[in-house]
Amino acid sequence: MNGQLTLQNAHLRMCVDPQGGTLLSLVSLQHQRTILREGQGKQPGDCGLFPMLPVANRVAGNRFMLRGDEVVLPQHEADEFFFLHGDGWLKRWEVVTVSESQCLLRLRSRHACGYDYTAELGYQLRQNELHASLTITHCGEKAMLYGCGFHPFFAFDAHSTVQFSAGGYWPEGDLHLPLPWQSDIPPYADFTCAQYGEDAWLNVGYSGWSGQAVIRNDVMTVTLLAQTPWLMLFRMSGDEFLCLEPQTHPVNAHNLQGQPGLQVLAKGEQCHFAMQIRVE
Numbered sequence: 001m002n003g004q005l006t007l008q009n010a011h012l013r014m015c016v017d018p019q020g021g022t023l024l025s026l027v028s029l030q031h032q033r034t035i036l037r038e039g040q041g042k043q044p045g046d047c048g049l050f051p052m053l054p055v056a057n058r059v060a061g062n063r064f065m066l067r068g069d070e071v072v073l074p075q076h077e078a079d080e081f082f083f084l085h086g087d088g089w090l091k092r093w094e095v096v097t098v099s100e101s102q103c104l105l106r107l108r109s110r111h112a113c114g115y116d117y118t119a120e121l122g123y124q125l126r127q128n129e130l131h132a133s134l135t136i137t138h139c140g141e142k143a144m145l146y147g148c149g150f151h152p153f154f155a156f157d158a159h160s161t162v163q164f165s166a167g168g169y170w171p172e173g174d175l176h177l178p179l180p181w182q183s184d185i186p187p188y189a190d191f192t193c194a195q196y197g198e199d200a201w202l203n204v205g206y207s208g209w210s211g212q213a214v215i216r217n218d219v220m221t222v223t224l225l226a227q228t229p230w231l232m233l234f235r236m237s238g239d240e241f242l243c244l245e246p247q248t249h250p251v252n253a254h255n256l257q258g259q260p261g262l263q264v265l266a267k268g269e270q271c272h273f274a275m276q277i278r279v280e
Contacts, residue, residue: 004041009101011128012279021093021105021121022047023152026130028279031220035130035279037153037241044078045151050089051134053148054115055254056247057205057232058082060177064254066114066145066264074111081175085151087111088119101125116140133274138265145254147262149232149247150275152224156235156242160217163194164244166231167208170251178205178251189233199237205251206231213244225276230261248273 004024005016012035015024024047026036036048055073062073062082073083076090093105102124110116116139124131134148156162169185170178185206188198194216209231213224226246234243248271249261263271 005095005098005103007098007101007103007123007125009125009127012125012130014123014125014130016103016105016123017041017047018093018095018105020044020047020089020091021051021107022089023049023123026277028220030128031279033217033219034155035222035277037155039153044090047153049132049150049152050085051119051121051132051148052085052151052245052247053088053119053134053136054109054117054144054146055083055086056147056149056245056249057251058084058175058177059254060252061255064145064259067143071113071145073113086148088121088148089151093121096120110139114140114142114144116144117146128279130277131274132276133272135270135272136265137270138267141267143264143266145259145262146265146271147247147249147253148271148273149228149245150226150273151243151245152275152277153241153243154215154222154224155217155240156215157217157240158196158199160215160242161194161196162191162213162215162242162244164191164206164213164231165208165210166192166206167229169207170205172203176203181207191233197235201235201237203234204232206233207250209246211246215242215244221280223278223280225278226274228261228273246273246275 039047232245
């Protein structure tokens with residue numbers, strides 16, 4: 001079973017595409033409104049949500065040090081310079097189980113750099129909530145460094161606001177990599193108070209995130225929940241979406257002191273990450 005899956009309950013409907021393990025859509029049946037932007041899946045990232053694994057976002061130089069050894073990451077067709085968001089969003093997942101309102105997908109992936117893993121991706125509709133979860137099991141003989149996250153594209157127009165708290169942020173630098181962290185968040189990137197913000201490019205990471213972000217429009221409230229202090233925000237001028245990306249580690253954590261949020265997994269060890277989207 002490798003075709004697109006349309007799943008629903010009394011509150012929500014979603015379309016899952018095994019290609020990339022993506023959500024092509026998530027719709028509130030009560031409000032008759034899209035929660036995530038609708039994609040056709042014709043090219044990578046053309047969707048409403050995709051998983052990021054075994055890294056989230058970008059790693060400077062596309063390489064890092066692990067226990068004294070340099071790991072050089074592969075490149076792929078989705079980016080000229082980086083192993084962008086890993087490879088899970090580019091590969092076809094196997095459908096393991098599916099029911100009316102949930103499914104479980106599985107991916108087996110190996111790379112010469114040392115990434116050698118099996119991943120399980122679950123999407124479940126529970127009343128008015130989407131629950132998404134990732135579990136990664138390292139299969140290689142040599143330990144490897146793992147991180148992951150989710151990349152949702154929330155429907156977001158001029159009638160929308162977003163609110164979340166954070167302790168600081170990383171401005172964007174060359175090649176979309178982060179500049180040094182700073183505690184003072186400028187008004188255009190500060191969403192402590194609910195606002196639409198500027199219809200302009202914004203691609204920044206936050207630390208000290210509370211684990212909750214709230215998007216409101218004229219008919220419904222959408223709440224993102226995840227147990228992590230790191231959140232990425234991305235928007236583009238003229239596009240009616242806002243990406244709020246919870247991830248297990250900050251961008252380029254592989255090259256930060258202590259490699260915060262990343263996990264070294266030996267053979268058979270696992271890491272897990274989960275996210276919820278609530279609609280009211």
